[in-house]
Amino acid sequence: MEPLLTIRGLTMDFGGIRALDHLDLCILPSEIVALIGPNGAGKTTLFNCLTGMYTPTAGDILFTRPHSTTTRINGLKPNRITELGLARTFQNIRLFEQMTVIENVMIGRHCRTRANLFGAVFRTSATLREEQAIIGMSFALLERVGLADKANTLAKNLPYGAQRRLEIARALATEPSLLLLDEPAAGMNPQETGELNGLITSIKEDGLTIVLIEHDMKMVMSLSDHIFVMDHGRKIAEGTPEEVRHQPAVIRAYLGEEVPYA
Structure with a gap:
């Protein structure tokens, strides 16, 4: 299956601070993909690069529209990226x-x-x-x-x-064909989170691809088809929820300890 989004060697520097460090990711169509990691891992910076708010220092962002051609979207204006089929929500409403x-x-x-x-x-x-x-x-x-x-x-x-x-x-x-959700459950109570889970699932069933940043681990583990774990601007792990939840690097960097998600 051809990826919808391919990220190669993506680097984002702010002066002497490197927020993204040669990041490689591949997003397949019709999946719910979660980005997890501690605060400062570079997750929102990645979203800002994908949507044209930041121009990456180096690397490639390749977006392949369904039944269309692949476009390198580095540095394109946000309105042009939206026209291509990427949409997002924000951490702060x-x-x-x-x-x-x-x-x-x-x-x-x-x-x-x-x-x-x-x-x-x-x-x-x-x-x-x-x-x-x-x-x-x-x-x-x-x-x-x-x-x-x-x-x-x-x-x-x-x-x-x-x-x-x-x-x-x-x-x-x-x-959109790719929907980016930046901490959609932040500040929600359990009932609201449950309603949001149902909405995200229904969006996926319509054939959209969803990438979400989320700190609610129960939500991440229940919704995601694939998870990428970031730390200090790098990908340190990836896989299915079951594969990721037991990886020592993930536990050290983000979870702190191995905890149940049932």
Whole structure:
């Protein structure tokens, strides 16, 4: 099976600090892949390189769109990377707080819209049809994440867990083939985490590939098909949850001790 994402020798330096150190990863389609490791391991830095927020110092990021060609995305602008099919959420929620829930999702469709300035000014029939399609799709995504009844609520007034789900809905609105989730369960209570697990599983069942950074080890072990373990910008282990959980390097660097996840 051809990888969806191939990372070769990826290096990211900030002055004299090396956040990523010749990192090699391979992400296969239709999997849930977890990145784990202690704080400062380089996980979010990797996401920032993948989505164009940082330009790597060295190495290659190769993204192969389904039924399409492979593109080297190093240094591309974030909007171009989103158009190619990579979307993300953030460790610290980034919503448009003064806009409604459905407006936040509609913004995610911007990279797929075709309306030009002429259509927007003169309200052409094609522009109106596209706007109605965007509203319909956005509402369908809100139904999927359980927020349809909050469509006209300001984003800032949502509970914390609902804001997390709204971020995912906005990312899905870009029609990604690879979805990056940066600590999606952070701050959630057990019920919210359980609902999130179900949502992530359903997204995978639709054929999307998901890469998540997460510190909730029970969640990681129950959801992941494959796990990469990072420490000091390097990959120190990889494998299935069962393979990774018993590796001494993982226990030393991240878990501290061998603990049950049942």
